[in-house]
Amino acid sequence: MIGEYLGHHEEFPLSVMHAYVDSMKFSGMKFDTAIRELLKGFRLPGEAQKIDRIMEKYCADNPGLFKNADTVRAYAVILLNTDAHNPMVWPKMSKSDFMRMNATEDPEDCAPKELLEEIYDSIVKEEINMKDESTSLDKSGTF
DSSP, rough: HHHHHHTOHHHHHHHHHHHHHOOOOOTTTTTTHHHHHHHTSOOOOOOOOOOOOOOHHHHHSSSSSSSSTTTSOOHHHHHHHHHHOTOOSSOOOHHHHHHHHTSSSSSGGSOHHHHHHHHHHHHHSSSOOOOTTTOOTTTTTTO
């Protein structure tokens, strides 16, 4: 429900999504930890521009870690998570596949190899669990 609302293209839901992401404090967090924290609250909308807003906020909270918000694509991390933990996906993405997915033509724009390897290992080892939005209200009106 929340993720679906945040995925709307109208001005107000978009501003709510930006305010929600902006309210998060990612300073000093590893990138995959930041995504895990964010997704405790709602199921992520599937659109790349919404997912990339997470990366923009993460970069703002951790200046100097990445040259720009496109250095590690948040969408690639979500794709890796699905690939690694969905038994219907075969063959599985290799570490070198993930590295290539995050490569750019300009080597200076790429995230450090060690960081990408760390993200890959962390996601493959432990699935990012998104909030299950199918939870229904109980009789008291709470989740």
